[in-house]
Amino acid sequence: MAFKNYILVCGGTGCESSRSDLIYRNLIEEAKAQGVADEVQVIKTGCFGFCEQGPIVKVLPEDSFYVQVKPEDAKEIISEHCIKGRPIVRLEYGHVEKKAYEEVEDIKFYQKQERIVLRNCGSIDPENIDEYIARDGYKALEKALFEMSGDDIINELKIAGLRGRGGAGFPTWMKWNFTKQAEGDVKYVVCNADEGDPGAYMDRSTLEGDPHSVLEAMTICGKAIGAHQGFIYIRAEYPLAIHRLEVAMKQAREYGLLGKDILGSGFDYDIEIRLGAGAFVCGEETALLQSIEGHRGMPQPRPPFPAVKGLWGKPTVINNVETWANIPVIITKGGKWFSQIGTEDSHGTKVFALTGKICNSGLVEVPMGTTLREIVFDIGGGIANGKKFKAVQTGGPSGGVITEENLDTPIDFGSLQRIGSMMGSGGMIVMNEDDCIVDVAKFYLNFTVDESCGKCAPCRIGGKSLYNLLEKITQGKGTQEDVEQMHTIAHAMQKGSLCALGQTAPNPVLSTLRYFPEEYKAHIEDKKCPSGKCKKLIQYQIDPSKCIGCTACARKCPVGAITGEVRKPHTINSQVCIKCGVCKDTCKFSAISVH
Amino acid sequence: MAKLTLAGLREIREREAKKIGKREIHGRDVHVIVAMGTSGIQSGAKVILNYIADIVEEKGLDNVIITQTGAFDGVVEPVVQVYSKALGLVSYQGVDKDTAKKIVEETIIGGKILEDKKIEIKDGE
Numbered sequence: 001m002a003f004k005n006y007i008l009v010c011g012g013t014g015c016e017s018s019r020s021d022l023i024y025r026n027l028i029e030e031a032k033a034q035g036v037a038d039e040v041q042v043i044k045t046g047c048f049g050f051c052e053q054g055p056i057v058k059v060l061p062e063d064s065f066y067v068q069v070k071p072e073d074a075k076e077i078i079s080e081h082c083i084k085g086r087p088i089v090r091l092e093y094g095h096v097e098k099k100a101y102e103e104v105e106d107i108k109f110y111q112k113q114e115r116i117v118l119r120n121c122g123s124i125d126p127e128n129i130d131e132y133i134a135r136d137g138y139k140a141l142e143k144a145l146f147e148m149s150g151d152d153i154i155n156e157l158k159i160a161g162l163r164g165r166g167g168a169g170f171p172t173w174m175k176w177n178f179t180k181q182a183e184g185d186v187k188y189v190v191c192n193a194d195e196g197d198p199g200a201y202m203d204r205s206t207l208e209g210d211p212h213s214v215l216e217a218m219t220i221c222g223k224a225i226g227a228h229q230g231f232i233y234i235r236a237e238y239p240l241a242i243h244r245l246e247v248a249m250k251q252a253r254e255y256g257l258l259g260k261d262i263l264g265s266g267f268d269y270d271i272e273i274r275l276g277a278g279a280f281v282c283g284e285e286t287a288l289l290q291s292i293e294g295h296r297g298m299p300q301p302r303p304p305f306p307a308v309k310g311l312w313g314k315p316t317v318i319n320n321v322e323t324w325a326n327i328p329v330i331i332t333k334g335g336k337w338f339s340q341i342g343t344e345d346s347h348g349t350k351v352f353a354l355t356g357k358i359c360n361s362g363l364v365e366v367p368m369g370t371t372l373r374e375i376v377f378d379i380g381g382g383i384a385n386g387k388k389f390k391a392v393q394t395g396g397p398s399g400g401v402i403t404e405e406n407l408d409t410p411i412d413f414g415s416l417q418r419i420g421s422m423m424g425s426g427g428m429i430v431m432n433e434d435d436c437i438v439d440v441a442k443f444y445l446n447f448t449v450d451e452s453c454g455k456c457a458p459c460r461i462g463g464k465s466l467y468n469l470l471e472k473i474t475q476g477k478g479t480q481e482d483v484e485q486m487h488t489i490a491h492a493m494q495k496g497s498l499c500a501l502g503q504t505a506p507n508p509v510l511s512t513l514r515y516f517p518e519e520y521k522a523h524i525e526d527k528k529c530p531s532g533k534c535k536k537l538i539q540y541q542i543d544p545s546k547c548i549g550c551t552a553c554a555r556k557c558p559v560g561a562i563t564g565e566v567r568k569p570h571t572i573n574s575q576v577c578i579k580c581g582v583c584k585d586t587c588k589f590s591a592i593s594v595h
Numbered sequence: 596m597a598k599l600t601l602a603g604l605r606e607i608r609e610r611e612a613k614k615i616g617k618r619e620i621h622g623r624d625v626h627v628i629v630a631m632g633t634s635g636i637q638s639g640a641k642v643i644l645n646y647i648a649d650i651v652e653e654k655g656l657d658n659v660i661i662t663q664t665g666a667f668d669g670v671v672e673p674v675v676q677v678y679s680k681a682l683g684l685v686s687y688q689g690v691d692k693d694t695a696k697k698i699v700e701e702t703i704i705g706g707k708i709l710e711d712k713k714i715e716i717k718d719g720e
Binding site: 124 | 600601607611616617629636644661663
């Protein structure tokens, strides 16, 4: 019997953690119980991207986009939607009385997106190789094995103008070409899946939703440069992505798409997974290679670059997950097609993990050249809770802040660098007026100080010194000289650090100093934190004209800092107050304010 | 699973693309809507829906998409609607298996309206 409904359930980590797996199982159970198991196909897919609204369930052919679905809803989806043909309005995205969209593509979150890397995420079952093959999967491999030489493949990437998506934007074809030309019989291919920026999950979602795209691309690279072994270095804290990769590799081996004599071409290639323990520095390519070899993950001086002397001293191509995921499409559709997407400087698309104080947090893929305003306000739906936009942090701990005045900057490698940030791997954290910019800089620095491997002095000592100065400023003890010293240390770190971790660690400090000098000034000269985040610089006060003496705050205060008689205005003893803010949250009369 | 040859891989792609293509809802030429309210199901709409879906599958009509909708008032159920650019929206009432077969063969494939079963329903709602 023919299937009449297809139910796509998001199986990304975000939705799974809100029980999408149970929704999936319930739907299958309910379809059985209600006698329509052979009419309804339930498919667990990769991430739909609209994580804010998860768990997401999409029902075809009606194109119903159900959001925030609960496991209990499975029964109704089967009985009402699948059996009686009545879409469940209360579950539909943006429902008021009727469906707020005609087609899923009309939803504003998706309108400006273009999905190349995430082409299969949310559309196929990532644990079924046949579904990947159905959507032109392994077609690029066919082409690469039977119709193209190694140089042809590299040339196609050159025409495409693909640049590394890990952050630095190095032309991919050049890496491959150097490795191909390097002398040696044994060469390696490595996938960097050690995604570590706070708030970033582009690579995880790509691997979870479409693992074969990475396997296929790595095999194509093997053919291009003459390698027969690939490694995927992935952090152990991505269990779902690892599981999907393992399933994908098993299926690919069974079909002979990995292993000896692939498709009868005579080409041998296989891939192994290496688990990382989650050190941020292992995302740096030389440290990553050290870790694969079983050594402590510490960066090595470059040159020699991995293309010449990489894994076990052999020429090695190392690319990031997102870079890999682009490659099969480029080979299938041609480099020229790819080069027409994006801007002159940066071709193709970029995936961003949009998080922070935004309405629609989630995974978005946009053509290069899209402006930040479009991402934050059109796709992201603007700032949550009616607050005011303050800045976006891109590039994680290596990047910088972008302010209101630069919101119309088209996103590509060059433009972001010009305004003092960087593309980075794609984390995008939105901040509102409640965020203290000095505190944000301190947060990122704390992260890089923590994650510094300690090998070189500029990073190890410079980072800690910078952090101490920021700490001083947030405590109201900073001076103007401290700012000058921060600049000196930052430049020393940029010039003297061994790897990108130390070289870029001062970026959040420099960029916040550049765009928010007045906020640093407020901390240093006025000893005030304008957004009320830095505890040493704020005081909670009770407005006697508003306080009715209900005693609610006094009862909640954990340190007994609030005193006063019933029905008379209370006062806060600032010597005792620990500035936890419980009183302000408790007060029903808005009598407590921060100064 | 046997190791694939080039031809084998292409075979899988062709077979699976057909299967997965059914989930692709855009760009179909003909849209068939079966009214599946409680009363519709009572009068056999479910049987008709399955029957139409099976014929469409059997004949390999990839350009046809079948969806369901709720009940209509004042008609003889089961109700089946066919929408295509050429014909616009055509509604049929009192559809039995025989009529269902005719709908597929004459209206969907042949582009001809079955006048004896036709009724006027303005909108899909």
